[in-house]
Amino acid sequence: MGLPQVVIVGRPNVGKSSIFNWLAGRRLAIVDDQPGVTRDRVSHLLVHKNRFFEMVDTGGIGIEDCDNLTREIEEQIALAVDSADVILFVVDTRDGIVPLDEEVARRLRYVDKPIICVANKTDAPTMDSNADDFYKLGRGKLLRVSAHQHRGHDELLEMIVERLPPEGADEQTGEPEMKVAIVGRRNVGKSTFVNTLLQANRMIVSEIPGTTRDSVDVRFDLDGKAFIAIDTPGLKKGKAIRTDLDFYSTHRAQRSIRRADVSLMFFDAGARISKVDKQLVKYIADQYKPCIFVVNKWDLLFGQVPTEKWVHYLHDTFQTMWHAPIAFITGQTGKNMKALLNHAQMVFKQSRDRVSTSELNRLVAAALDRTPPPMYQNRRPKIYYATQVGTQPPTIVLMCNNPKGFSPTYLRFLLSVFRDHLPFGEVPIKLYLQKRPQNDEKDVIKQR
Known part of the structure; x- marks a missing residue:
């Protein structure tokens, strides 16, 4: 939850x-x-x-x-x-x-x-x-x-x-239905991807940018499991949003990202990353949504450009999104699409995972022991204990003596430790620092 x-x-x-x-x-x-x-x-x-x-x-x-x-x-x-x-x-x-x-x-x-x-x-x-x-x-x-x-x-x-809703109120038994938002700028092949997925011309596909004006939910089955694909309108730059139709298309696309479990961020293999792409990725990151970068129309460049070049290009452009997996597909023919959806399912599962408080505290204690936080105002900040308080995204609270004492660099170090050792390697993690209340005497992590 x-x-x-x-x-x-x-x-x-x-x-x-x-x-x-x-x-x-x-x-x-x-x-x-x-x-x-x-x-x-x-x-x-x-x-x-x-x-x-x-x-x-x-x-x-x-x-x-x-x-x-x-x-x-x-x-x-x-x-x-x-x-x-x-x-x-x-x-x-x-x-x-x-x-x-x-x-x-x-x-x-x-x-x-x-x-x-x-x-x-x-x-x-x-x-x-x-x-x-x-x-x-x-x-x-x-x-x-x-x-x-x-x-x-x-x-x-x-x-x-x-x-407040009861703890665990929205956690279902069994495998829940996964909602996948298919997002990207105009004419990157999102609707073609959905049509190939369904093997039917459900969405209007056209070379004219902006054919899809609204977000559309499409149910499909994969290996006996039901899922929902949300096809979203291609977005314009902020200054190009001039009509109410454009405004509401943008609003609905953003709402689709918020209600989806996983976002598939589409790029055109033959085009450079644009300002709109960067705005979309930022919005996905701001919502703490699991994301897979999808390089579509790869058949046009197959054998001409190595995949590593696009991987480096994406990592250099989105330096805070190194955890996001990258897939190379051809939506027109369906090449690598099943592997992409299986990976989306894995990412969805990661976002819903929980770790025990004892496992989390052992990991934090080992990280503090190996690399203590830098001194702050002549004192070393302390972490007393850690606990996971939510899923989708995995949300971890560190109870400490001084939240301001931990630098952004050190928090990035802790996030990298969590990604390396917990089942959250490819999803965003929400990390909170909370000052321990005076009546809370719990002190699980002993620091040197």
């Missing part, structure tokens, strides 16, 4: 970022009276009663951004709501209900997820009755809090944890 996400939404200036910082115990999101300060999603790992979850702050719903980024902000909010397990709908007790609150409630009306209506700025019990009007919004349990006065902190965390 992936790490649960708790998403904070609401109109501008109700204190969403204040609540985010308050629950995180750190000033992570910018707090300002000017509306629209928060634009991108900001996330932070939290733990309460041994349940780990990600808290996600979003921009204000309904604001007209001064830099003409309204559409982008709204898209980020939609992505956050789409991925949420619990939603905190924040309102302002001092202001009471305003039209934008009703607009937010309308947008959440058909969201089938637990919602907590958080009446912020209820600074004292004498203000509790002022929040009663929010019952009219009809959106989830109403809780009166004040981030400024530290009122209702523990009650809010309790309510969140009660509404």
Whole structure:
């Protein structure tokens, strides 16, 4: 099961970022009276009663951004709501209900997820009755809090944890159906690949770029197992997205990547890697999705260019994606396609794998013993223990004394150790550093 996400939404200036910082115990999101300060999603790992979850702050719903980024902000909010397990709908007790609150409630009306209506700025019990009007919004349990006065902190965390999905809730018995997103820029042969896969002309195939305008789910069988291939529209450069059709095609392609288990990133063997390719790979990486680089139309270069040349080209271009496998296929004839899908199945299995806490701690202890972390402010940072808290992607938390003490270089070293010794060699790994709470006395890893 992936790490649960708790998403904070609401109109501008109700204190969403204040609540985010308050629950995180750190000033992570910018707090300002000017509306629209928060634009991108900001996330932070939290733990309460041994349940780990990600808290996600979003921009204000309904604001007209001064830099003409309204559409982008709204898209980020939609992505956050789409991925949420619990939603905190924040309102302002001092202001009471305003039209934008009703607009937010309308947008959440058909969201089938637990919602907590958080009446912020209820600074004292004498203000509790002022929040009663929010019952009219009809959106989830109403809780009166004040981030400024530290009122209702523990009650809010309790309510969140009660509404998180049970641990292991989405882990199925047996082999689950794998969803594969087929992505790439225009005219790299994605729809031809699907048609060959199905041995039927299911998708429209044309030399005209942009024939596929929407993401299409196609079911197929391989060795008696059912899978879903998601054919996505080829993407343009950001500046070339001029029409609503282009915008929604891009949005749906990105949504397909998010809901897929594995992404097949297609390249044209006869063309250079483009800016669009780099944007797509970055998006896949940002979503922590397993990815296989697929060099299509290889028959056109077979015998002329060694595969090693393309391998080096991909590794040099995408230096943070060395873990991604590389396949060379011909979608027109089906050459190497079955091997590609078998490899996708292996990668999918890796993303769902779990390792025991004892095995993980032994591995971390050996890595620390062999290569201790560099000194930070005249002290060597410590890791007390490690635990895997989620799958898809494999998510590992290192409980330590000072998260800032570990450099990015050292974290890359630890990730390489995990890839070399754990069953996560070809998939992204989410790694969190968490400061050990004062009441946590566990100290499994002994460092010299």
